[in-house]
Amino acid sequence: MTQQKHVTLVITHALRPENGAAYEAWLGKIMPVAAEYPGHLGANVIRPVDGQGMWNIVIRFDTLEHLYGWTQSETRQRLVDEITPLLAEGDRTEVRTEAAFWFTPPAPHLRQPKRWKQFLITLLVIFPSTNLVPHITGALLPTLKGSLILHLINDACVVALVVWFWMPIVTRIFAGWLKKA
Incomplete structure (x- = not known):
């Protein structure tokens, strides 16, 4: 369906x-x-x-x-x-066309969270992703170590994790805190 x-x-x-x-x-x-x-x-x-x-x-x-x-x-x-x-x-x-940004309020009369809160939430998901993904891909693809191809794969994995996995979870978990002034 x-x-x-x-x-x-x-x-x-x-x-x-x-x-x-x-x-x-x-x-x-x-x-x-x-x-x-x-x-x-x-x-x-x-x-x-x-x-x-x-x-x-x-x-x-x-x-x-x-x-x-x-x-x-x-x-x-x-x-x-x-x-x-x-x-x-x-x-x-x-x-x-859809929630274009992670921090776009669900209704037009609501305000976006403060920038420093957006920064902290984004850092919360980016930091572990950018540190874990290269270790995993490096172990799985040792022949590509140091190459632009591996760098591209790492970046693609980090972006995919952030967009489709981490940010939807983290913004839901911290929704109350994000809405507070």
Whole structure:
């Protein structure tokens, strides 16, 4: 059974608080229209917390082509043009095909962990990997010792371990600590 991947469009709109009701009415118009487009999988609106004017809309599509069908459509452009006068910073969009980075927050309103925490977590997985892998590959491939080929194999093994094994585990284990201020 193949796992269906989806793409996500994250839209961020900054508004002045007095424009909230007009923006809600606009959302009531654009959301059903977006839902009619092929491949639409759903949408969520993350309303601003008190005193802030940052709205985030998360729309999921089954394929990148379907997402672009919506984002590049004349209908969406017309509706965005309609709301643009209320936006303080314009229509900011970001397409995410998957978690592009280990430390990308799961929701647009969350902040990334502090850089020093990202550094420590990354060091935690890189240091042992870069020290263990060369010993193992050196023992398994003694004829390649000191060669660029062995160096390439070591680098490929370290990157694979970090990307597909260590970082998913370590970021899950330290998730609470990473989220703290």
